[in-house]
Amino acid sequence: MNWTIRQKLAVLKSICYIVGADKKVMPQEMQLIQGYLNRYKLNVNAMNAQAMMSQNEMSQIISQMSNSEKELVVSYWKQAVSCDGHIADRELEVLVMMGEECEIDIADITI
DSSP: OOOOHHHHHHHHHHHHHHHGGGSOOOHHHHHHHHHHHHHTTOOTHHHHHHHHSOHHHHHHHHHTSOHHHHHHHHHHHHHHHHTTSOOOHHHHHHHHHHHHHTTOOOTTOOO
């Protein structure tokens, strides 16, 4: 995807939000985040930039993405929920909340 830097940061923030939902970040989750940074050629400063982005701005940016872009975002969310081998209830709650806030229908997703 040819996302803008703001779109990349919004998706990064959403991934970090899901990963941190259960109050612990496992090595597999850090690998997922690092893989995202590498794929989109972002450096560690992106972590600071996404932290400064409001959740409202993140939701607005993602909600304006195309359907195919949103499908990719959902795939990252699914990875964030399941990559540590444990699907925490809180992570699922956050995923559902993010779907609503970002205007993404997640009713049919399977993890």
